Every structure is written in structure tokens, then in C-alpha cells.
Amino acid sequence: MTSIPSLIGVVIVSFLLTRVLPGDTATYFAGPAATPKALEEVRKQLGLDKPLPEQFLRYVADLTHGDLGNSLTTGQTVVGDITSRLPASAELTLIGLLLALLIAVPLGILAAVRQGSWIDHLCRVVATAGVSLPVFFTGLLLVYVFYFLLGWSPAPLGRLDIFFSEPPRITGFLLVDSIIARDWEVLRAALSQLILPALTLAVFSLAPIARITRASMLTALSSDFVRTARASGLKPITVTMTYAFRNAMLPVITTLGMVFSFLLGANVLVEKVFAWPGIGSYAVEALIASDFAPVQGFVLAMAILYVILNLAIDLLYGVIDPRVRVTT
């Protein structure tokens, strides 16, 4: 339910970003050499002479038809461009998040269970250093070390080396598609391209996850119900996992929303560093070319994606916490 007002807000803000703010859309579409008369023509054509509410309705109507305008640089529809590039971004982001979760959650748990030990200190250092690292800078460092110095990874130029041909597109996720096609060579090549950018994203999102896991584990471990569980003689593993961790997961899941927000933003920077053909680099290229329709389409698409992710997080939360189920 909560995602509906968010969605309405997102559409309104996107509309405001396209229409109301300074910078005349008509001047932009008509080109710099346009005469006042031609300008008027374009304005009428775009419906910019109508009152704002009407413009808004038209904007919403266009949206429902999946019309976000055309890109001047690629000549394609923005929706077409975004849908064809989305899997590349999604694959990268998800692998990055997965890596981060696999490292950060156990690290946070261990740090809380062994408070004051070296692993706790490591967790603190990782948490503070991780949020301080500019994501584009991490990416460049990794490229320098693993590509230039060690030569372990391929050049940071996209999803697949040009010598390989992409497997037949089914999901758009190269890893999945190459497994479906049983093309292990391509799978290996795609993985080797993916690992550095995914690692960059993981390093970036590791910090908040580790931090909140540690903090909420500490809270859970010092809670009354964990004391009860201990006083009942339950095994440490049961106390830590079934009692403390299940409860500590709730704040972690809430934080995951914030992490996704960071990740989707960081994604843009990482795609630029690794020349990754996703929607982030698409938006950046359009931005440099002053091609605004793709940028606006990108912002809206990301926002909708994010709203959906948050909805999924809410649902997950409800699965774990019975108290939420009752009230909604």
C-alpha cells in the first residue's frame, strides 16, 4: 500500500523535472537556430501552450503508453533503449549486492558475537573505510592493480570481450544466458569482465550492511529474550542464529532499502569507469550530449525500479516479523 503514494510522488517529481523548471523545453527541441515562429510551432506540438494540469495528464497518458520520448543520440525510443540495457545494469547490481551480503553479514555477526576481538576491529575499519571510499575511485584502483599491474583481469571495456559472441538473448543476463546455452567459455569471459565492477559495488555497499548487522546483533544479543534463551541452556548457535540473528535481520532488511538507493546511484559511476553498457552509462552519455529525454527516462525508470525494490523489502519484512503482518 505504501508504494502507491511513492509512485504518485515519483511521477509528479519527474514531471516537474521535465516541464516546470527553468530551461525552455521548446527551445531545446527546436534547436538553437529556430525562429520564434518555429518555436511557437514546436511548443504547440509538444502541448506546452496548455495549462500545467493538462500537460500533466498528457504526461501521465504518455507514460501509461510507455512513451518517454526519443533519444537524439541513438535515434531510438528511450523506453526501447532502457529495456535493452537494463539487464546489464541489473546483473551487475545484483551480483554486487550478493557479494556484499555474503561478506558483510557474517562479518557483522562475528564482530558482534566476539565483541572487542580482532574481527570486531576489522569490521569497524571496513565499515568506516568502506563508506569513505568514492566508488569511482575504488573502481580505478582495482583496474590499476588487477588489469595494469597484475594482468589478471581483462580490460575494463564492457560486459564481454569483443572476441566472444553473446549467447542467444533470453534473460539478458549474460551469466544466465550463457549457462542456458551451455557456453562455458562465454560464461568464464563474462564472469571475468563482471568481477571487478561487481567487487567495486560490493566494497561500496559492504560498509553500511556490516555496520548495521553488527549494531543490531549487539542490541539483539543484549536483549531480554536472548538472556532467557541463554538461561534455558539453549545452544550458542541456536541463541545466536534463531533468537538473536532472526531479530537482528529486521533492521538489516530496512537498511537494505537505503543500500539499494546507494547502489543504484553508485551503479552509474561504476558503469562509467568500466564502460559497462547499462542504463547508467546510457544516461551519462546522454547527459554529456545534452540529450535530456534519456536522462529523464532514466531517472523515472530508476525511481520505479527502486519503488518496486522497496515493496519487495516490505514484503520480506512482513514474512519475518509477525507484528507487521497483523497491522497491514
Added chain:
Amino acid sequence: MVAIPLLDISDLTVEFGTRRGIVRAVEKVDFTVAKGETVGIVGESGSGKSVTSYAVMRILDRAGRIADGSITFSGIDIRSADEAYMRDLRGREISMIFQNPRAALNPIRKVGRQLEDVLLRHVQAVPSNAKEKAIDLLNQVRISRPEERYHAYPFELSGGMCQRIVFALALACRPQLLIADEPTTGLDATTQKAVMDLVVELTRARGMSTILITHDLGLAAAYCDKVIVMERGKVVETAPSGSIFKDPQHPYTRKLMRATPRPGITLRDLLPATDEEPPASSVVVMDGKPLLSVRDLVKEYPRQGAGATLASLFGKKAADAAPFRAVGGISFDVMRGESVGLVGESGCGKSTTSMMIMRLLDPTSGSIQFNGVDIGGLAAKSFAAHPMRPKIQMVFQDPTDSLNPRYTAARAISDPILRMGGGQSAAQVRARCEELARLVGLPGDLLDRFPHQLSGGQKARVGIARAIALDPDLVVLDEPTAALDVSVQAIVLNLLQELKERLSMSYLFVSHDLHVVHLLCDRVIVMRNGAIVEQGSADRVLSHPEHEYTRELLAAVPTPPV
């Protein structure tokens, strides 16, 4: 008695590493618990009574350690036993129930599953019959509809029911020793009695020993065979409960006993005996005119409906179900110079009533006449500037919460004088502050301290000084001693009584504690579910209650046999 006790603690010393160095929480504690015996450990906050029990279970915080002494439980040396062995012991041989039962249960696990966890851990059940055994346990602690409650989460159960579940967890493996740490603190008197009776009945039936940790002498007297009194980490007296109340040996025990409110005494009796005569109490002038007159007072709250998000977005009121009636049309008077007690269990509407009289909350309907003026109709917001404002003041329940952490005591006391006392010079305000401090017995050098530098009793005094700064006619006392230890409570109650006589104020005393109300009040109003069930003179209501509920309340409060 049996030669070898079940639990033998000797010379136990527990230390905590803190920022200020090592703190001894428990020092050279000796006592034994025989098989089937119920032992009470009594003490005020900081006496080390809980820490002692955590040491027995070896579940001290990371910072705490057993520094010296020995704990022997049926021949096992607890101090040197290895951790895996201790885990087998916990829950199976020694179990524990805690204060705040709702927090003591895992909030996101079904209570039945939590019972199963313990049963399976100690091999009291196998997965195929665990559920059956868990339901059987729920039955034993008298939880109705146990098959249904097996699937309940703690938040769906009442506080009393949660405590029964915690008790079921503790009983699951038929341990030999049960440690109950303030098991009923925070529960209503009637619930408290039901839980305690159940604990005693089931532990007796199983021949279990019990350690009952409590701050309440009455509770210890009512349920224990032997009582151990602790003060600042040390045992000051150990005696059978029959004799300890008749003939307390240690001065601290005597002080504690005296300070415990009970029937048939006066406020003065709460304080340590002194040679000097109590000040002759001035005769209270009651001119028969009511100072405060409440008629048909009602407070309703809209119920929270589902789908509130969308509705609130558009500012719509949620579909009107019948509103919740916190206070349902009550009427009473408070005479000039009179103390009226407003008594009831949590959720009875007594606090809502006091907030409305204080004009911090707007009533739904009804009238509040104060000094002949109807103040009930004035909006709570505008009442701040009303000339009647200084005449009704309040002492709050939690002395810590009611003081701004960034104001010194002097600043807190002078706030009403600065706001409503007319233009006074800084020196005049300060002088008045010091005068008030003297009145409430707050040493003058404490005036420049911040709340965190004051003790609970001192903070309570600051709160009282602030309330009487403008010579109010009516002071509402909202459980002013609920957060205090009994010995401090005794002093504060006496102070309140003395101030009332000296300044000829009226009190509306909101409390759940019938004995305290009896001591301080002339008249008592008993509330339940937003309605008044009985009112009358304090002596009459407490010695010859007419209403069934009042009788029930009175019976539920344990009293020391003095």
C-alpha cells in the same frame, strides 16, 4: 532440615569492570537454599540481588566476573564448571524467570516453538511429540485454549500471560531450582497475585526450590520460607520469614520494614524512629466548598483503522468505528485542603483523567469546575496563559523524565516563577528558589547541579519544588513515588504531607498502590475501565470496601505481617 543444601553460596564476590575502574557489585555473600525451600532476596536498587542470581546461572554480562567465593549446586562447583556443562544445567536443573515478561520472549517466534526449543534442547521431547508436550506445558500454567495459544506471538498476549509462558519455559524440564527475578514488577496487583500463586503452587507440587528476588517486602513475606536482606552488595540479615518481620535484627532491615507501606499505620511510621516529637499537624480547614468539581467527564479516542496510509494521505478520518472510551463520564469533587486518591490498575483511565484536569488534554465532553470557574471548556493550548494556570500544578511520575537534562535544578525550579511569577529580579528569583529548596529539603549546594548529577530522591524534590513554586491550590501527584525505592518513597511521602499542611493545598493523588493512597489521602476514588466503581473516605473504602473489585484489589496486595 536436610544436611546438604541444594545450593550453597559462600563468600561470593562479583566484580564489574567499568569506566571508573572495578566495581564490586556483590561482596562476600553467603547463603544456602535447601531442597523445596523458597528463599527471598530482598533489597533496593543497586543492592546486588539480581547480580547474585546471574552469578548462580553464570550468565553475568561480559564485564562481570566472579572474583571470589564458591557456588555449589547439588555437589557441582558452578564457578569452575565448563561452559558446555553449564549449558546443560541451565534450563534443566536451574531455570529463571525475569521481570518484564514480554521482552523476555523472542518477539518473532511463536511461543509454542520457543517452548519446543527448550524441550528439544534438553531431550525432554523428540520432534514428533514436542508440540504435544509444549501444549501440555501451556495447560499446566493455566493458559486457556492452549492449542490456539501455541501459535501466538508474544505481542498478541497480555503481560500476565507472557509471564506464564516464561514460567512454562522455566518449568519445561522440571528443574530443581527456579530463580524468579522480580517476576511481577510492572504487572497489575491482581495479575501479580495470580502469577505468584501459580508459581508457588507448581513449584511446591514439584518439590522445587525457589529463589524470589524482589524489592517488595510484602511479596517476600507472603511467599517465602526464608528471607535474605541485601544492601550494597552485602547480606545484612538472613532469617526465617516468620521471625524476620517480627524481630528484625539489622538496622537496615528495620528501616526497610518501617518504610514499607502497610495498613494500620501513619505516614510518620514509615520513617526511622526518632526521639523528637513529630510536628503537631495543623488542623486542616475544610470549608465544605469544592475546589475542584468534575462532572460527567468523558474522553474518547478514535480507533486506528486499517488502510490508514491512504486515508491519512488525503487527511480523511479513518472509517468511524465506535471510538475508544478512555474515560466514560465520571464525576467527583475535591474539597479545599483535601487529599483525594485516584486508584486503579493500568488502563483504567486514571492518568487520562489527571491529564484532563491538568488541562494538558482536552476532554470530549463534561465539565471541570475549578474555584467556581469552568476550565474544562478552555482549549488546552490557550490555558497556558490563563490566570488559573499557576493554581493547578503537577508532580510527574518519573523524576528523571520530568526534568530537562540541560537545565540545572535552580533553573527548573525558577521556570514557573520566571514565566508566571510577575517581573522579579534575578536575585528575588534566586532567593525564592533557595527558599523552595529549603521547603522540600534539597541542600542548597545541589541547586546548580544538572539532573544526571542528582539521585532519584533529589530529582523528586526538584519536581515537587517546581510544582509548589507558585503556591498552587491543587497539585496533581501522578504516581510520584512509583520510580523510587521504598526508603526514598517514605521520605517523599512525608514531605508531601508536610507541605500540604504547611501550604494548605489540595492533592489529587494518582496511584496504583492502595496502601500508599491510604497513608496520604482523606478520600479514595477507585476506577476501572474508565468508570468510578467506588468512592468514599479512605478508611472506609480500604477497611470495608463495598465493591467486589475493590475487595479484589485489596486482597491482591501482599502485606508484611507486622
Added chain:
Amino acid sequence: MSASTIPDAAAPAGSQRLAPIKSLFSHARYIVGDNPVTGLSFGLFMLFLVCALIGPYLVPHDPLASDTMAALQRPSLRHLFGTDQLGRDIFSRVIVATRLDMTIAISSVALVFVLGGLAGIAAGFYGGWTDRIVGRIGDTIMAFPLFVLAMGIVAALGNTVTNIVIATAIINFPLYARLARAEANVRREAGFVQAARLTGNSDARILLTQIMPNILPIMMVQMSLTMGYAILNAAGLSFIGLGVRPPTPEWGIMVAEGSAFIVSGEWWIALFPGLTLMLAVFCFNLLGDGLRDIVDPLRRT
């Protein structure tokens, strides 16, 4: 008896310090003594401040002067951080960039501190419509991935430094508003606020004298913590070509310029501005953590 097994070691003793400043100071000294990292980060912060204030007068080379003869030189004594593809001295450029980066961060944080703080306090204290409107604005902003929203705002408003400041402030708004709202809301019903009502204080006065002073320290901590984020955000925007334009020295844009040379091994062009950027953010994060320990000892982790 409290639920904790820790004995009440904080019970007031007879010899308490009287002056609040003194007690805060000694507490601060305890924290720094306990955690020298906080002291270190404070020193680092002063260093950045000095660079921002007088850096341009101290640097050995003109940050904008190109010298194609000396292009792409490794770090040396003459060029501490080496030179870039146009032969400009990277050390000088890094130092001079401090002012711009700090200005962006500080002004955006100050802006959101005032706007978000006020809106949040009003929402928490008054509730009702104020709360609903502030909450809705915050929720709408939070419905976007924040960096992406900042991109969109700067793209729409126009590609200037001022708009970077505005965009950074906007995306931080919900954080401040929510924090201030929560803090104001718990204190709205606190005993001492009720007591202040009884002594004839008006709502405005209560806000000013009772609620604000108690919220301010927490907000200050938040400020320090978001400074780092603001710097990262601004640098990220200029990395993708928004806001600051070349040849203006700015850390993000310098890393972007150096990124093309990483694959060919000229690491110093991107490394030094990147390291400085990292150090600045690190410094603010540590400082924020340290400040939180001083302000709110209970929340120490």
C-alpha cells in the same frame, strides 16, 4: 532494579563537577583519550580547513598553468604528486580544489540543516498536517535512488555549482527532517515538556527553550556524518561531468581526467585527488562518530 546486571556505577557521587562545560570537556577528553582516532580526525579536519582558507596562496604552482613539455611526469620533488596530461601540477590542483569541495559540502549541509531541521522539528512537535506534509515530501524524495535524483535535478536546473549544492541539500532533506522529527516527537510528551506547559510556556517557547537545545547536539553529529556524504556526492556528480567544469580544479573531476590514464599505467593523476577525497570523507566520518560518542554516550557502539 534495572534489567541490566551492570551495577549502578553512574550514581551521582558527592564530588560532582558543577560546570556543565567543564564536565563536557572532561568527557570529551575521556573520549579522545579512549579513542585517539577522534583527536586525529579533528587535526585532519583543521588541516583541510587551513587548505580551504589559505591553500591557494601556499601552492608552489599555478593550478591552471599548463606546460606541455612537462606533461605526464611521475611524482618528483619538483612535482610532488606529478603532472597531468597538460603538464599542470597535481599537488597544487589538489590543494586549491579543497576550497571548492569544502564550500559545496558545507553550504549544502548548512542549507539542509536549517531547512530539514526546522521542518522536522515542526512536524514532530505539532504533528497533524505539518507532519503529514513534511513526511510526504521526505517520502517522495526517498522514493528515488538519491544520487540518481541529484543527477536529474542538476540536469533539469542547469549545470552549475549552485545547483549541485541545491541538489545535495534536497537529497539529504529526508535524513535531517526524519531525525529531527523523531527527536522532537519523543520529547513532545516528555515529562519536562509537560512541566513547562504547566508553568505557562507557550508552544513556541517550549520549542525554543526545551526541545531545540536537546535536539541540537544530535543534529550536529548528523551534520558531521553527512558532510562526508555531501563531498562524495558532489565529487560523483562532477565525475560524470555535472556541475564543475574543467579546467577548474576539483577532486572528482580530476579523478575523472585521470581515469583515462589508469589503463596505461599513469596512476598518479587519479590517485592523489582520489586519495585526498577519500581522506576528507574518512575524516568527517570519524569526526561524526567521535562527536556522537561525546554527545550521546549511551549510543556508543
